[in-house]
């Protein structure tokens with residue numbers, strides 16, 4: 001079978017890509033164990049502070065605070081971020097070197113179920129819909145790579161919680177889409193009926209890559225197990241300075257010790273780009 005579009009063209013036009021079996025077998029099990037090792041500590045702390053309250057994700061599993069007893073799981077997670085199976089795809093899509101940005105772990109809720117809300121990540125940094133639209137228009141008019149990062153989700157157990165609207169990442173909402181995402185001060189954004197929404201079925205070890213500026217949402221049912229590692233990358237030349245990239249623990253002595261030379265080089269670049277931001281707020 002011929003690949004009919006380049007990865008970058010497919011991502012730019014359709015906004016998402018699926019890669020089966022990025023990780024399999026023992027490697028996949030090790031990654032699941034490593035992420036759950038951090039998750040279980042996070043959940044214990046969360047439950048102490050907020051008993052009976054659900055959560056759907058945690059950020060920064062690479063924070064050294066979770067890895068004081070053993071480096072084993074830290075190494076597994078960090079080597080995954082810098083793995084050529086991830087970076088090769090990411091850098092083909094960007095057409096340039098990449099930069100790590102952050103990681104999150106999405107999990108099923110434990111007490112109550114809920115739909116996720118339809119959104120574009122571009123809406124979070126904007127003061128209102130008009131400003132978001134102006135930001136998107138500027139990105140779409142300029143060099144494609146500007147303003148874009150990508151989400152690289154690795155399902156660690158079978159899961160189909162994410163929905164994405166193909167071809168929505170490079171254009172604004174249709175009236176039907178805008179009704180669900182934005183109308184009534186976003187009071188309809190949990191509703192079903194998003195036109196052309198694709199529910200992405202992943203087997204454990206499969207990866208879903210998507211443009212966070214496309215229309216998407218998750219789903220958080222207590223009955224549907226979810227363990228999904230989400231890695232966020234940007235092009236090297238377009239770092240994003242915010243709470244996701246605020247990771248000063250990277251500068252702790254010995255933080256990168258024991259990682260492969262490949263991973264150390266990759267993360268050293270992250271440190272070099274963000275060091276001043278962590279110290280001086282830019």
Ligand SMILES: O=C(O)CCC(=O)C(=O)O
Nearest residue numbers: 106121151162217218219
């Ligand atoms: O995977 C999910 O559940 C949702 C991801 C998402 O909404 C996001 O990354 O903005």
